Amino acid sequence: MTNIEKYRKYSKENRNIPLYSRDWWLDATCSEGSWDVALVEIDNKIVASMPFYIKKRAFFRAITLPKLTQTMGPYIEYPKNQTLYKRLSYEKKIMNKLIEQLPKVDMFNQSFHHNITNWLPFYWQGYKQSTGYTYIIEDLSNMDKVFKGFTSSTRNDIRKAEKNGIKVIDSEDIEAFYEIIKLTFKKKKLKARESLEFIKELYLKAKEKDAIMMKFAVKDDVVYSVSLCFYDNKTLYEIMAGSNRYINLLGSQQLLKLEVMRFASEKSLSFDFEGSMVEGVEYRNRSFGAVQTPYFNITKIDSKILKLLHC
Known part of the structure; x- marks a missing residue:
């Protein structure tokens, strides 16, 4: 062999x-x-x-x-x-x-x-x-305790999203996901790094292995924020995430992240934010109480x- x-x-x-x-x-x-x-x-x-x-x-x-x-x-x-x-x-x-x-x-x-x-x-x-450095929350067994570890502004953003009718749903719509990713990069005057075909192939392979989760934050059928995560038997990794920054996000990013963590909690997994070394992203990850690793x-x-x- x-x-x-x-x-x-x-x-x-x-x-x-x-x-x-x-x-x-x-x-x-x-x-x-x-x-x-x-x-x-x-x-x-x-x-x-x-x-x-x-x-x-x-x-x-x-x-x-x-x-x-x-x-x-x-x-x-x-x-x-x-x-x-x-x-x-x-x-x-x-x-x-x-x-x-x-x-x-x-x-x-x-x-x-x-x-x-x-x-x-x-x-x-x-x-x-x-x-x-990446940012990880190892113990998600008590989500009330995890929520209290968020910064006050992050908790307020989540409450704002719920008050404004933002809902978090499961989705398998790769095309809709990719459109939001393109908008995220467009706002930065960049092109999406990965092709739709590549993301589709990876999604299908992970689905065969029961190793993928995708969620959208939506309101009135409008997608505000998206998260694509993969997992092994210990950790849920947020591989790609993005938002339509051409509209008021109403705290949708923060609410979506909370629901992603709930998914990890239900499967007894830790949550890896996947970095970042980018200063603005690092601050956002840290605001959820994640540990610099x-x-x-x-x-x-x-x-x-x-x-x-x-x-």
């Missing part, structure tokens, strides 16, 4: 692999390149995996992140009852074996899942690191030309 064939079987059997590293997600998001996976096996049992996406850029080959994918990196299964010393030694051994299997490319650029807190083995192999961006440039360009 090839590593990909082994990984597909492993991915089906292991529900703890994060969303962005699952085989079906990679199939849907790596259409502009190809993906493969490094595996570490002990006694014919996979104990670690590291999918990677290879994309050609001009004359260069790069390992990078696919579309709409925030993090990848190593996924490691640990022996039970390890001391901290043994755990770190085990991580060094496993990560070195994963690194050895990565193909030779001109540039490596991956962000690791926030659960990975040790990148030293990569540092010792010549990689560099910078820190990104760091993750590592790991890079390495082997091409002499790219090294000069990045000086």
